[in-house]
Amino acid sequence: MSDVMLRVMSYNGKIIKIPKPFDECDFGKNPLEEIEISNRFSGEKTLLPNFAVAIYDTIIGSEQFQDDETMRKGLDFFIKNFPKQYMVLLD
Numbered sequence: 001m002s003d004v005m006l007r008v009m010s011y012n013g014k015i016i017k018i019p020k021p022f023d024e025c026d027f028g029k030n031p032l033e034e035i036e037i038s039n040r041f042s043g044e045k046t047l048l049p050n051f052a053v054a055i056y057d058t059i060i061g062s063e064q065f066q067d068d069e070t071m072r073k074g075l076d077f078f079i080k081n082f083p084k085q086y087m088v089l090l091d
Contacts, residue, residue: 025054046088
């Protein structure tokens, strides 16, 4: 599988490259709209844009299906682009 970046998002003045397979996620009608997401264990909350929520959902699904490669790519994406949200939701 190639790691070629097919999509980019401009968010909070930063260009964020969306790697495969997350470039195929449905980011909704307004991918930059922020929504509140809760940590599924602690209940701690944080804001994420819709495009990042789609990637977060893919990470959780990958965990359920034991798709370690996709889960690792998603975690790396969050560490790089959303470190504070990573600490709340995925650490």
